[in-house]
Amino acid sequence: MGASARRVAVIGIDCLTPQLVFDQHLDQLPFFHGVVERGVWGKLRSTVPPITIPAWLCMASSQDPGQLGLYGFRNRTNHSYGELSVADASWLRAPTLWQLLSRKRRRSLVVGVPLTYPPRPILGDLVSGVPVPADAEVYTAPKGLRAELDEIAGDGGYIIDVGDFRTRSPEDLAQALAELRENRFDVVEALAARREWDLLFMVEMSVDRLHHAFWAHADPAHPLHDPETPFRHLLRDFYIALDARIGRFVESLGDDTAVLVVSDHGAKTMKGGVRFNEWLVREGLLTLKARPPKLGRLKPEMIDWSKTKAWADGGYYTRVFCNVKGREPEGVVEDCDAFVAELKGRFETMAGPGGAPLGNRVFVPKETYQACENVAPDLIVYPGDLDYRANAQVFPDGQVPAGDEALFPLENDTGVDGANHAQHGVWCYRPAKGEARAAGRNLDAEIYDIAPTVLSLLGEEPPAHMIGRVLDLTGPQG
Amino acid sequence: MAFSLFLIGPRVSALAETAPDLVEELSNRGVAAQIISTTPVDEEMVKTVEADALPAHLTGLAKKDLSAVVFFTEPARAAREAIIDQAPDPVVVDWCKLDDPGFERSEGAHCDLADEEQVLEGFAEIFAVLEGLGYVPFADRGSLTPEQDAELVEKLKELGYV
Numbered sequence: 001m002g003a004s005a006r007r008v009a010v011i012g013i014d015c016l017t018p019q020l021v022f023d024q025h026l027d028q029l030p031f032f033h034g035v036v037e038r039g040v041w042g043k044l045r046s047t048v049p050p051i052t053i054p055a056w057l058c059m060a061s062s063q064d065p066g067q068l069g070l071y072g073f074r075n076r077t078n079h080s081y082g083e084l085s086v087a088d089a090s091w092l093r094a095p096t097l098w099q100l101l102s103r104k105r106r107r108s109l110v111v112g113v114p115l116t117y118p119p120r121p122i123l124g125d126l127v128s129g130v131p132v133p134a135d136a137e138v139y140t141a142p143k144g145l146r147a148e149l150d151e152i153a154g155d156g157g158y159i160i161d162v163g164d165f166r167t168r169s170p171e172d173l174a175q176a177l178a179e180l181r182e183n184r185f186d187v188v189e190a191l192a193a194r195r196e197w198d199l200l201f202m203v204e205m206s207v208d209r210l211h212h213a214f215w216a217h218a219d220p221a222h223p224l225h226d227p228e229t230p231f232r233h234l235l236r237d238f239y240i241a242l243d244a245r246i247g248r249f250v251e252s253l254g255d256d257t258a259v260l261v262v263s264d265h266g267a268k269t270m271k272g273g274v275r276f277n278e279w280l281v282r283e284g285l286l287t288l289k290a291r292p293p294k295l296g297r298l299k300p301e302m303i304d305w306s307k308t309k310a311w312a313d314g315g316y317y318t319r320v321f322c323n324v325k326g327r328e329p330e331g332v333v334e335d336c337d338a339f340v341a342e343l344k345g346r347f348e349t350m351a352g353p354g355g356a357p358l359g360n361r362v363f364v365p366k367e368t369y370q371a372c373e374n375v376a377p378d379l380i381v382y383p384g385d386l387d388y389r390a391n392a393q394v395f396p397d398g399q400v401p402a403g404d405e406a407l408f409p410l411e412n413d414t415g416v417d418g419a420n421h422a423q424h425g426v427w428c429y430r431p432a433k434g435e436a437r438a439a440g441r442n443l444d445a446e447i448y449d450i451a452p453t454v455l456s457l458l459g460e461e462p463p464a465h466m467i468g469r470v471l472d473l474t475g476p477q478g
Numbered sequence: 479m480a481f482s483l484f485l486i487g488p489r490v491s492a493l494a495e496t497a498p499d500l501v502e503e504l505s506n507r508g509v510a511a512q513i514i515s516t517t518p519v520d521e522e523m524v525k526t527v528e529a530d531a532l533p534a535h536l537t538g539l540a541k542k543d544l545s546a547v548v549f550f551t552e553p554a555r556a557a558r559e560a561i562i563d564q565a566p567d568p569v570v571v572d573w574c575k576l577d578d579p580g581f582e583r584s585e586g587a588h589c590d591l592a593d594e595e596q597v598l599e600g601f602a603e604i605f606a607v608l609e610g611l612g613y614v615p616f617a618d619r620g621s622l623t624p625e626q627d628a629e630l631v632e633k634l635k636e637l638g639y640v
Contacts, residue, residue, distance in 0.1 A: 051639070073639045074631070077620065084640075086630045090616035099612035103481075103567060118621055120610030131633065133626035141610065165636050212638055315639045374619075389638070417638050 006432055007257045008457050009192070009200040010450070011246060012059075012113070014052055015208035016263035016426045018043045025239050031247035032428065035261070040473050041428035042444040043266075048363050049317040049380055050265035050421045052130070053087060055447060056114045056203060059264065060096040062451040062466035066369025066376060068094055070115075071319060073131065076375035079327050081300040084313065086131060089116050093373065094465070097199060097451050098122050104460065106198040111188050112160075113203045125195060127187075129203055132160050152190040159183045162209050166415040173213055174234055178241065181206040185245050189252055198458055200253075210238055211267040216418030222269050223410060224418060255433030258457050262450055263425030270420040272410045273391030274358070274383040276312035276320075278400065279407055283346065285309045288394065295399075297392040297413070305330035310343060312381075314390035316421045319377035320347070340364060340378050347381050353408045358384045370467060386420045429473055445471055480540040481613045482565040483547045483604070486558065486572045490549040494519040496601050500547055503605065507614040511545040516552060524549070529557065533564035540566040545613075547604075571607055 021032050022041070035041055047055045047065050054070035057063075065071055070091055074084035092115065098108035102123035110116065110126040117128035119141040127149065128139040139160070140146045149158035162176050184204045192200055216222040217231035250259050277298045280286035287307035292299075303311060305323060309332060312318050322339055325331035333339045344362045352358030361382040365372050368380070383390055391413045400406050411417070427445050448468030455462045456470040485493060493500075497513045501523060504511045516529045527535050529552045539546050552558045562568045608614040622630065634640045 073634050083631075085620055086622055086627050086634070088621055090621045091619050092612075093615055095612035099610070102611050103569075103613075120606055122610050126610075131630045133622065133629060135626065135629075209637070313640075315634075392640075412638055414635050414638055 006457060006459070007198055007200070007253075008454050009250070009253055009257050009259045010202070010454060011249070011259065011261045012056065012201065012203035013207050013242065013246075013261065013263050013426075014056075014114075014203060014205045015211050015265060015267050015421070016261075017211070017266035017268075017422060018424055018426050019266070020235065020239055021426055025236055028236070028240050029243035031243045031250065032261075034247075035428040035430050037440045039428055039430045039439075040441045040443050040471070041426075042442050043424040044262060044427040044450075045444070045446045046265040046421075046423055046425055047447055048368050049382070050386075050423050050425075051316055052114050052208070052264055054115075055264035056129075057092060057096065059262065059447045059450045060098075060113065060201065061092075061094040062448045062462070062468040063094045064369045064371075064448070064467060066365055066372045067467075068092065069373030069376075071365075071374075071377055071380070072314070072317075074313075076321070079324075079375060080329060081303070081305065083300070087115060088131070089118055089120070089128075091115070091374075095463075097454055098124065098126070098201060100455070100463065101199055101458070101460070106458070106460075107196055108199040108201065109188075109191055109195050109197040110200075111191070111202040112184060112205070113201060124197055124199075125191065127158075128160075130161050130205065148191075149187055152187050153183050156183075158187055161205055165209060165213070170213070170217075170231055173209075174231065174238075177206040177210050177213075177238070180204075180209075181238075181242060181245065185249055189249050192249075192253060199454065207238070207242065207263075208267075210235065211419040212417050214418065215267065215269065216416070219269050219418070222418055223271055224416070250430065258432040258435070259430040260427065260450065260454070261430075262427045264447070265425045266422035267419045268386060268422040270389055270412075270418060271384065271387045272353075272389075272408055273412060274318075274388045275391045275393055275407050275409065276314075276318050276381070276383070277392070277394050279350065280310055280312060281394075282407075285343075286311055291394060291397045293396055295393050295395055298394045302394070306332065309333050309339065310378075312390065313392065314381075316389050317386070318381040318383060318390040320379040320381060322378040336378070344379060347379065352384060352388075353404045359387070361385045386422060389417070389420050429471075431473070443471065479567060479613065480543050480545045481567045481569050481608070481611075482536045482540070482545070483569045483571065483608065484550045484558075484562055484565070485548065485600075485604070486550045486570065490551060491515060491517060491519050493549060493600060494521040494524050496598075497521050497523040499601065500604070503617075504545070504547075504614065507617065509545050509614055510543070511547055512539055513547050513549075515549040517549075519549070529561055532561050536565045569607060569611060569613070571604060 047058045053073045054065040077085050098110050108124040112129040114129040117132045119128045121141045126141045132139050188202045214234050216224040217229045218235040287304040289304040290302045310322050312320050322333050323331050324333045324336045347360045347362045350358045363380040365376040393413045452462035452466050452468045453471045513524045514527050515524050518526045
């Protein structure tokens with residue numbers, strides 16, 4: 001593979017979902033419409049689980065969550081019963097695109113990619129993405145870049161993420177999300193013009209927040225949909241504004257830049273929650289020695305470990321951990337593999353509201369990933385194939401309702417949330433000018449394919465450890 | 479993957495006293511490395527290799543999956559760049575001072591450190607650069623304080639992730 005002078009820009013939009021881009025609103029999205037006509041596009045199958053962390057770093061490293069040892073925002077650090085720890089950049093053990101390019105003395109501009117805090121120097125510039133602690137003084141490399149971000153952003157400075165997500169009024173939140181979007185693109189567009197780079201890799205978070213907060217307003221089939229809502233068209237209008245901003249940004253990059261627009265996962269209607277720990281109690285697999293004084297989250301100190309075989313944790317999906325003898329401090333499960341197989345079957349046949357099968361999808365990490373670094377969960381469960389989310393609450397003593405009410409709340413335990421993550425996100429490719437590339441080709445891809453494809457576009461050989469393929473960007477007219 | 483880390487500057491030999499710590503810290507992070515100086519220094523863990531012989535020596539180390547940390551005191555930029563270009567997986571940390579007439583400032587460095595870095599700060603910056611390039615993992619998994627962890631958990635709950 002010969003060296004190439006071509007630049008590649010990867011524009012990451014967290015949670016950009018294919019059914020809104022390619023189906024419902026395509027005619028109103030000139031940038032995406034142009035790519036569908038003249039580029040290559042399709043669904044992008046995300047990681048298991050399809051969630052911001054680990055998905056973006058799996059994309060940037062072409063390694064699966066097990067190989068990275070990252071199974072979510074929070075992870076067990078050992079087999080004790082303590083609380084999980086929030087992951088940060090120090091957890092990463094595989095090189096990202098920008099690290100590989102730095103080693104080859106090629107420059108990158110990286111802005112907002114999740115799990116890049118605390119920042120470390122690369123050849124180029126890096127602005128950490130979520131999660132970033134509120135008191136972080138340094139979230140850029142080099143350090144002085146932070147002042148430049150604030151200078152570009154103007155009043156209010158650079159915005160890492162939207163604040164007070166659950167407590168703002170809908171009007172205020174919609175405004176804040178639009179500001180987050182524009183702020184991120186303002187900064188990246190200015191830096192892209194000021195810097196020399198071979199790779200630009202940015203991630204923008206507003207669409208994810210938008211979906212969770214406003215999906216029910218836009219989807220008439222959603223259980224919480226209000227036909228009179230003034231926000232019925234907010235998702236459509238936001239996508240139109242985003243498309244315009246992406247189009248303007250891409251135009252500013254010039255014709256010699258190959259552009260990929262990608263998302264880490266999609267979105268879908270969330271019908272409600274599942275209190276998996278209450279279900280495990282009913283199944284006789286989890287015993288509580290104390291319940292919370294009011295409906296609240298399960299905490300390790302509430303569990304009678306000597307009588308517990310499994311417990312669950314999670315948000316948009318569920319991780320199930322087994323209490324294994326010789327592994328956990330008070331483990332009781334003798335044969336972990338046999339119990340995991342039994343438990344998988346029980347989750348798969350779990351009844352949903354009204355008694356119909358809930359339709360959980362269940363993954364065994366040891367079978368799903370190419371390796372299982374750090375402390376992997378024993379099972380990963382998509383509640384109702386992500387039609388539902390996990391709800392961590394358990395009821396107080398003597399107040400556990402009978403029937404469905406105990407297990408299937410309509411709302412998230414942290415407030416109204418209309419969307420869950422979906423397995424497939426978006427990818428599309430706008431060739432640089434003069435490239436003999438496909439015109440209007442639909443090609444479904446995997447999240448692991450993005451990094452080797454970017455390297456190939458830059459004339460670099462993808463390392464052998466990457467598990468994705470180089471996407472064939474030629475087509476009928478290529 | 480083995481790397482060749484070049485520490486450039488007229489005073490990099492001051493870092494020689496950290497050689498045992500460098501070797502130990504790299505070892506702790508899974509990296510076997512040899513410490514090299516292009517001028518003799520009074521530290522037995524530092525091997526002296528003349529600048530002209532560096533590329534072949536570093537290539538030999540890389541074949542044995544050994545990384546190298548080189549205190550590189552070659553003053554002429556062109557000569558430095560030629561040697562670095564021949565090294566396997568070079569990483570450059572450049573302490574050259576703009577106002578130092580004996581040293582032309584190196585271009586293309588991965589990281590320009592501040593002119594007044596002290597030895598210990600220099601040691602930390604070396605590892606920050608290697609972490610940034612992914613050649614070594616962070617010293618510990620998890621760099622958040624308990625307070626930061628707790629704050630982020632609340633934020634993640636608010637966003638629905640946990």
